[in-house]
Amino acid sequence: MNTAAYHIPVLATASLEGLGIGSNAGGKFVDATFGGGGHTRLMLDALDQDGHVYGMDQDADAHDNVPDDERFTLIPENFRYMRNFLRQEGVRSVNGILGDLGVSSHQFDTGSRGFSTRFEGPLDMRMNQSQPISAAEVIATYTVSDLTRVFRQYGELKRPDKAAYAIESARKVNPIERTSQLKDCLSSLAPRGKENQYFAQVFQALRIEVNDELGALQAMLLSSIELLEEGGRLAIISYHSLEDRMVKHFMRSGNFEDAIHRDFKGQALCPFNLLSRKAIVADSGEQERNPRARSARLRVAQRTALSTEQIKAATA
Numbered sequence: 001m002n003t004a005a006y007h008i009p010v011l012a013t014a015s016l017e018g019l020g021i022g023s024n025a026g027g028k029f030v031d032a033t034f035g036g037g038g039h040t041r042l043m044l045d046a047l048d049q050d051g052h053v054y055g056m057d058q059d060a061d062a063h064d065n066v067p068d069d070e071r072f073t074l075i076p077e078n079f080r081y082m083r084n085f086l087r088q089e090g091v092r093s094v095n096g097i098l099g100d101l102g103v104s105s106h107q108f109d110t111g112s113r114g115f116s117t118r119f120e121g122p123l124d125m126r127m128n129q130s131q132p133i134s135a136a137e138v139i140a141t142y143t144v145s146d147l148t149r150v151f152r153q154y155g156e157l158k159r160p161d162k163a164a165y166a167i168e169s170a171r172k173v174n175p176i177e178r179t180s181q182l183k184d185c186l187s188s189l190a191p192r193g194k195e196n197q198y199f200a201q202v203f204q205a206l207r208i209e210v211n212d213e214l215g216a217l218q219a220m221l222l223s224s225i226e227l228l229e230e231g232g233r234l235a236i237i238s239y240h241s242l243e244d245r246m247v248k249h250f251m252r253s254g255n256f257e258d259a260i261h262r263d264f265k266g267q268a269l270c271p272f273n274l275l276s277r278k279a280i281v282a283d284s285g286e287q288e289r290n291p292r293a294r295s296a297r298l299r300v301a302q303r304t305a306l307s308t309e310q311i312k313a314a315t316a
Contacts, residue, residue: 008289009038010100010296011237014280016042018235018300019096026050027095030086030227032079032220033057037065039098044069054089056082058128078128080216083223096233097224101217101243116203120180125207135206139176144168154214154242155205162189163202179203204240217243221250225271225311228303234272235300244279244297251301254311271311272301 009015016039019029025048031040034055043053044067052071057063058078066074075085079099086094123136142150144164151160163186170176170185183199190198208214224234234251238244249258254271261269280300282293 008292009036009042010290010293011280011282011286011298012039012042014298015039015098015100015235015237016046018275018280018298019043019098019233020302021046021051021096024051024095028052028054028091028093029096030082030094030098031055032082032097032099033101034065034074035059035062035100037062037067039100040072041067043098044071047071054086054091054094056085060129078216080219082220083227086227092227093229094227094232095229096235097228098235098237099217099220100237101213102239116179120178122178123176123182123206125203125210127211131211133210135210136175136177138206138209139167139182140171150209151202151205153205154208155201156241157198157201157205159189208242214242214246217246218256221247225254225303226308230303230305232303233275233300234303235298237296237298239292239295239297244299247299248279251299269306269310271304271306273304275300275302 021027021029021043025046027047029043029047029051031037031043031053034040034057037055040053040055044051047053049071052073054073054075055066056075056077056079058076060076063074063076066072073089075082075089077085082097086092123134123139125135126133138147138150144161147164147167148160151157151163157163166185166189167176167182170181174181176182176185182202186199186202187195221234221236228234236247236251238247246256249256251272251274252258252270253260254269263269276299279297281298282290282296287294
């Protein structure tokens with residue numbers, strides 16, 4: 001498979017610099033979102049012969065992109081289980097973890113996956129196509145209340161209830177099983193001139209719900225506290241505010257409420273130090289070459305010496 005066509009790695013140079021591979025060329029690193037393998041290959045190029053990259057991806061399409069390199073191990077699973085599957089590989093700590101969140105270019109450009117508003121296809125949207133619940137089943141079985149919640153929380157629609165009621169009315173007439181059918185039943189609600197943005201929000205909400213993307217991200221971030229060695233780096237690229245807010249709060253405080261706990265001396269008990277106060281974004285050149293980079297936000301943090309026991313005691 002042409003991995004360049006599969007997915008162009010976003011913020012590649014900044015990601016590698018963030019991971020600090022140069023000072024840990026013999027270390028162990030995780031590419032939690034292997035995809036087309038673009039970031040992994042750059043990581044392998046920067047490592048010496050003692051280094052190793054563990055790539056994770058639950059999408060079977062990505063498994064054809066595995067590099068022929070003994071320093072790479074593919075773990076074909078959801079990154080929410082990163083700690084457990086690394087332990088099965090005999091790995092209890094790593095020097096860096098990279099996550100490039102969201103949907104790959106390949107997934108967006110494959111109409112049969114149902115991720116894109118541009119292509120006609122089944123309402124699937126499953127990252128792992130062996131899982132039982134697809135977007136079509138969400139549309140068919142969720143109550144108006146549940147659909148409203150999904151569109152409000154994950155799509156941030158201004159009137160999520162209107163979208164939910166429109167779907168309920170349409171599915172009483174015919175099953176909504178294809179991307180075009182969903183767009184048709186919501187077309188009257190899309191603001192004029194902003195139709196693409198509206199449908200993108202709807203599709204995003206369904207995709208996040210189908211794959212429990214925020215739950216998986218939360219689990220992965222929490223596991224990074226135990227996996228990263230002192231001084232290890234966590235680098236996360238996100239593409240929408242829901243992910244970015246979660247990552248920002250977690251890196252700043254070690255939790256998702258952004259509550260900074262302190263010891264009796266008033267010192268912050270945080271498992272990470274932010275290496276950049278603001279998110280790193282692609283320059284104009286990269287944004288022109290790769291439109292996906294326009295919404296990318298990279299945040300990088302370094303693991304402190306704070307032990308997991310100290311963290312648990314602080315939050316008890």
